[in-house]
Amino acid sequence: MASSHDKYSVLLERCSGLAPVPTAVAHPCDVSSLTGALDAASLGLIVPLLIGPEARIRAVAEESQRSLDGVTIIDAPHSHASAARAVLAVRSGEAELLMKGSLHSDELLHEVASATTGLRTERRLSHVFAMDVPSYHKPLFITDAAVNIFPKLADKADIVRNAIELVQALGMATPKVAILAAVETVSDKMPSTIDAAALCKMADRGQITGAMIDGPLAFDNAINKEAAQIKGIVSEVAGDPDILLVPDLEAGNMLAKQLTFLAGAEAAGIVLGARVPIILTSRADTVRSRIGSCAIAVLVAHARRAGKNSVA
Template sequence: MPHAYPYLTGLIEHAACRADIVLAVVYPCEPLALRASLDVAARGLAQVVLVGPHSRITQIALESDADLSRVEIVDTVDDPIAAAHAAAALVAEGRAHMLMKGSLHTDQLMGVLVSREAGLRTNRRISHAFMFDMPDVDRPLMLTDCVVNIEPDLLVKRDIVQNAIDLAHAIGIGRPRVGILSATEAINPAIRGTVDAAALCKMAERGQITGGELDGPLGFDNAISAESARIKHIASTVAGSPDILLVPNLETGNTLYKSLIYLGHAQCAGLVLGTRVPVVLTSRTDSEFSRLASVALGVVFARKPHAVAA
């Protein structure tokens, strides 16, 4: 599998060149979560700290014949939210540079991420971005936000775009092209996404969004196909070659993300952004390769100074 996905494979290899980032795994209290954590340590992607009840983690390791010698355990009471707060404290103390979800529910972890007392929030809205590696596409493609924000308004979309642009910079895309998706490329007041897209482009012109080139609204066809854009007479330097696609809402993004995985045979890496440190949200349906790629993406991002900006 890795040989068919050169961008994510290269990302994993790059991240493993030196294990200088500490990854805190929150409540890895079931075999799959523990195995994923130990895979990260075995690959040398990061220094792994397991945050959760010591006795339960060691019991799972014993039952799974797993080797804990390469990881550290920070003991907590057997409560996932307590473990999340303990992991946040490691970040505050400078002892962890990124987080990964273990076996707690996503809403439990997100509840801690957005809480003021955890100290993980920044002046940006929290969002999520995927990076896709697709067999028939000659470049990686980012998609945001498919996980966190349900119906983002204009100002939330501004932060979602800026978070994704910062991530693109971290992986070496100097001036990412951002295609803002909607149902049509024409501005229609009845379709809020088209109006938001136009406003976002103007915000980029005025310096309210920096570091990227925006265009929209764009239908999915003319966003990804230069030929489609030509047929529809869309003059754009983004259409046909986007680095980032901004979706109008979570339903659209989630459907598109799963379509790329299950029909387009893509592999992906994903991160929560807009927090003091990058956060990997694992899913039981993620492939082992996808989990490793997500950690690698977080490692590369965590090495950049802006990754921990207030």
């Protein structure tokens, strides 16, 4: 097993030698969001376009003793205008990535989702947590824990497609997907188990491609091979998943935060399904988590340039 918390270092190594990606940073008006963008720039991951009230951005830089020499600042009067201008920067080709600053996620995603001026594609938007869990033997991707509250079957199909293509962009040709529920058997009393079974059949029929998919699986037998064996589950996914597809946002959000605050995990966050990857960080995120989010987005952007997959 890899040593604790070295999985993001592997991501950074994979970014070595790649050109930094122009990134629209929406409203970086607090210390954590501004320093996150500047740290990513200093590591050669991104070329930031800081979009927001210029006076506030400069005041935060002075407060955090960070230089803005050579950094482009695009003045916008408030957070709503910052979000709109950041999305415009992507639409106009000024930026290839979008990064959330200190504004609320809903405010940024509202601009992304606009039918006339946004960044929507035929895919549904979805969020993926890339988790570095010390007790797990490889990176673990959890989706969706931030965007889709009660996804229907068609939504879940897009959510899992987005996650599969993300993991493929990070170098894994055929990821393993565990579709979580409270139990590992199909029951008409639990719609999530029926959705899981349908998704597996969709994979069998080629409607979802590029991964090994199994479910429904309860969390214990999804993540632990011995637990699966005790239940008599024969599965190439159980005990070794790369991706956990959760039944709804509340389950995913609680799972990701439990791993973070009880298991010492770190979580990078990215939104997919738009024209470009969206780096969606929280004020509670560590510097490593922010850098991990940027590194993942950079790898996806370069995969997109190379035409390796259609993610984002």
